[in-house]
Amino acid sequence: MLRLEEVSLPEPGPGQVRVRVLAAAMNHLDLWVRKGIPGVRFPLPLTLGSDGAGVVDAVGPGVRFARPGDEVMLSPGVSCGVCAHCVAGRDNLCPEYGLLGEHRDGTDAEFVVVPEANLLPKPPGLSFEDAAAFPLVFLTAWNMLVTHARVRPGEDVLVWGAGSGVGSAAIQIAKAHHARVIAVAGDDRKLHRALELGADEGINYRTQDVLEEVRRLTHRRGVDVVFEHVGATTWEVSLRALARGGRLVTCGATSGPLAQTNLRYVFGRALSIHGTWVGGKGEMHELLPLLRAGILRPVVDRVFALTQVREAHAYLESGQHFGKVILVP
Numbered sequence: 001m002l003r004l005e006e007v008s009l010p011e012p013g014p015g016q017v018r019v020r021v022l023a024a025a026m027n028h029l030d031l032w033v034r035k036g037i038p039g040v041r042f043p044l045p046l047t048l049g050s051d052g053a054g055v056v057d058a059v060g061p062g063v064r065f066a067r068p069g070d071e072v073m074l075s076p077g078v079s080c081g082v083c084a085h086c087v088a089g090r091d092n093l094c095p096e097y098g099l100l101g102e103h104r105d106g107t108d109a110e111f112v113v114v115p116e117a118n119l120l121p122k123p124p125g126l127s128f129e130d131a132a133a134f135p136l137v138f139l140t141a142w143n144m145l146v147t148h149a150r151v152r153p154g155e156d157v158l159v160w161g162a163g164s165g166v167g168s169a170a171i172q173i174a175k176a177h178h179a180r181v182i183a184v185a186g187d188d189r190k191l192h193r194a195l196e197l198g199a200d201e202g203i204n205y206r207t208q209d210v211l212e213e214v215r216r217l218t219h220r221r222g223v224d225v226v227f228e229h230v231g232a233t234t235w236e237v238s239l240r241a242l243a244r245g246g247r248l249v250t251c252g253a254t255s256g257p258l259a260q261t262n263l264r265y266v267f268g269r270a271l272s273i274h275g276t277w278v279g280g281k282g283e284m285h286e287l288l289p290l291l292r293a294g295i296l297r298p299v300v301d302r303v304f305a306l307t308q309v310r311e312a313h314a315y316l317e318s319g320q321h322f323g324k325v326i327l328v329p
């Protein structure tokens with residue numbers, strides 16, 4: 001159950017920083033956490049929100065670099081900081097890895113307390129709304145396309161859910177790597193926006209046969225990379241759309257997690273399937289220069305006041321958005 005209430009001001013502990021949140025971005029994950037995930041126990045009550053940007057308000061003992069007044073974005077993941085994965089910058093693989101708004105209080109609040117390592121410098125020219133819209137989806141899409149799929153210039157990349165936050169990030173990251181992007185969405189308005197973002201081709205899955213279109217656009221070869229996060233309803237087409245040696249990367253299953261896999265496609269065409277979960281802080285630092293240079297641009301669809309959080313959840317759930325839905329305290 002979603003409720004807006006007054007809580008006491010959180011105090012930063014050792015190595016922690018309190019940030020006054022000026023914008024928080026919603027993710028589909030917020031809807032899953034709100035509804036509950038079978039087999040997953042969340043620490044309740046829990047403040048939602050994995051993405052945020054704001055100003056450092058107070059620092060705890062032992063904080064080394066952050067100072068009150070610093071303008072920051074927040075890295076969404078928190079981990080142990082000392083295991084082999086953490087020290088390699090792959091903290092998303094740490095056994096203790098959790099997200100703001102999932103394993104601890106998140107950004108849908110006036111203040112949030114995070115470890116100092118979660119602060120990222122906000123580029124001066126970027127609004128707080130745009131800054132909040134950046135971290136989780138761009139990190140996830142980068143982890144999928146660059147770290148796992150190793151997308152190369154000239155390759156064909158099929159992006160499902162082009163209007164989603166992660167889809168709009170994937171289009172830009174694939175284009176920044178000089179791939180050809182085939183965007184899929186459920187209405188022509190979203191496809192138009194996807195083309196404006198740099199997608200080369202668009203397929204409307206409601207009015208067109210996605211597999212037929214992929215075959216036509218690739219001269220029956222198939223695509224090199226499929227960017228998956230829809231799951232049950234798209235999985236089979238995703239596998240069949242891949243060229244020999246193709247890579248399928250997936251970060252989610254908004255339509256459901258159970259799907260059939262025809263193993264003949266997997267071995268017969270030497271396909272790779274990569275499961276991914278967010279991304280590491282090391283990758284976040286690869287992304288920041290592209291944000292600063294304006295090569296990657298957060299896409300904000302609509303801004304709600306935090307007091308309208310219920311309307312914002314309903315809006316995100318309705319799937320009308322193109323890009324990110326923002327909450328402003």
Ligand SMILES: [Zn+2]
Nearest residue numbers: 080083086094
């Ligand atoms: Zn660790």
